[in-house]
Amino acid sequence: MSLFVEQLGRGPDLVLLHGWGLHGGLFRPVVDALSQHLTLHLVDLPGHGRSGKMEGEYTLTNIACHIAAQVPDHATWLGWSLGGRVALQAASDGHAIDKLVLVGVNPCFVQRDDWPHAMPEGELLQVAESLKSDYRQTLQRFVAIQSRGSECGREELRALRAELFDHGEPNEQALAGGLEILRTIDLRQLLPAIQQQTLVLHGKRDTLAPMAAAEYMAARLPRGQIEVIEGAAHAPFLSHPDEFIAVMEEYLHG
Numbered sequence: 001m002s003l004f005v006e007q008l009g010r011g012p013d014l015v016l017l018h019g020w021g022l023h024g025g026l027f028r029p030v031v032d033a034l035s036q037h038l039t040l041h042l043v044d045l046p047g048h049g050r051s052g053k054m055e056g057e058y059t060l061t062n063i064a065c066h067i068a069a070q071v072p073d074h075a076t077w078l079g080w081s082l083g084g085r086v087a088l089q090a091a092s093d094g095h096a097i098d099k100l101v102l103v104g105v106n107p108c109f110v111q112r113d114d115w116p117h118a119m120p121e122g123e124l125l126q127v128a129e130s131l132k133s134d135y136r137q138t139l140q141r142f143v144a145i146q147s148r149g150s151e152c153g154r155e156e157l158r159a160l161r162a163e164l165f166d167h168g169e170p171n172e173q174a175l176a177g178g179l180e181i182l183r184t185i186d187l188r189q190l191l192p193a194i195q196q197q198t199l200v201l202h203g204k205r206d207t208l209a210p211m212a213a214a215e216y217m218a219a220r221l222p223r224g225q226i227e228v229i230e231g232a233a234h235a236p237f238l239s240h241p242d243e244f245i246a247v248m249e250e251y252l253h254g
Helices: 024-034 060-068 082-092 121-131 135-147 153-163 172-184 188-193 211-220 241-253
Strands: 005-009 013-017 039-043 075-080 097-103 197-203 224-229
Touching (some): 005 024, 013 024, 024 039, 024 241, 060 082, 082 172, 082 188, 097 241, 121 135, 121 172
Parallel strands (some): 013 039, 013 075, 075 097, 097 197
16 A cells, blocks of 8 residues: 655654545644654645545554554554544554644544533434545534634634635545544543553544543543644634644644
């Protein structure tokens, strides 16, 4: 499988992993500042953007293995949304990761009897069903959900839509497989065993990963800490890039 990884800057290695249906170019608003002191590895997840279709089953473990084989050992992995779930799985599977940054991550993406801090499963099933008839429109609607709640929601949605197909279009296996990961995989049980220093970087107005989910993760990660960006929703690097960069620089260089 051909995995597209764009490398920029110089300094310690930072791997950036995007969310479902998107690509590494989404981090554009923070790239210039971060690349001043870091070597960035902007990954297009398998089947997304400029990366080829993944060989084998579309699982978190397989995705993590493909990425770990293409990026340096002992890097910091920053994962947003689905990308954060990949980063958690990679750390749990023993890949050589120095630190983690989890942005807009929900360890259990759909509601369960013991987990109200998430999207209703029926809503995600509707997204999966609509993929079969019009995946472009489905992606447009899903990114609209991601900007919901942000004080800069209109600008954030505009940025998400502008970037959506900038690296090409994701393939059906990746879209369906990614949604199945979001729907079925509960990562809560992994958290106590994650030994890496971990920053939970979260928008206070996030509706896909509510604050309660972020607080839960930070409390159960042995070396977890939480930083909250007021006014931001699911994609704080788009809506509040200056605050996002300041938190990252303090975490990585402070």
